[in-house]
Amino acid sequence: MAAEISEITDSNHEDLRGYLDHILTDLHAVLKELDRQGSLTDKHDRLLEEFRPLLNQFRSPAAAGLALRRARRISNGNRD
Numbered sequence: 001m002a003a004e005i006s007e008i009t010d011s012n013h014e015d016l017r018g019y020l021d022h023i024l025t026d027l028h029a030v031l032k033e034l035d036r037q038g039s040l041t042d043k044h045d046r047l048l049e050e051f052r053p054l055l056n057q058f059r060s061p062a063a064a065g066l067a068l069r070r071a072r073r074i075s076n077g078n079r080d
Contacts, residue, residue, distance in 0.1 A: 058064045
């Protein structure tokens with residue numbers, strides 16, 4: 001059995017090498033894409049944290065309405 005495996009491997013050495021090169025190229029491309037997505041996710045997370053107070057302020061229609069009323073009162077000089 002080992003001799004048969006050796007014969008197959010030796011006869012297909014160039015084909016196997018091509019397949020392995022193709023696999024390594026694909027893995028490298030995937031790694032680059034995952035790294036790019038990771039940086040985008042980090043940037044997205046930083047932006048979410050930066051704007052979290054604003055997002056929380058308008059999380060629901062009721063909260064948005066209250067924020068609008070508060071903003072109007074402040075702009076009219078009637079602070080809480």
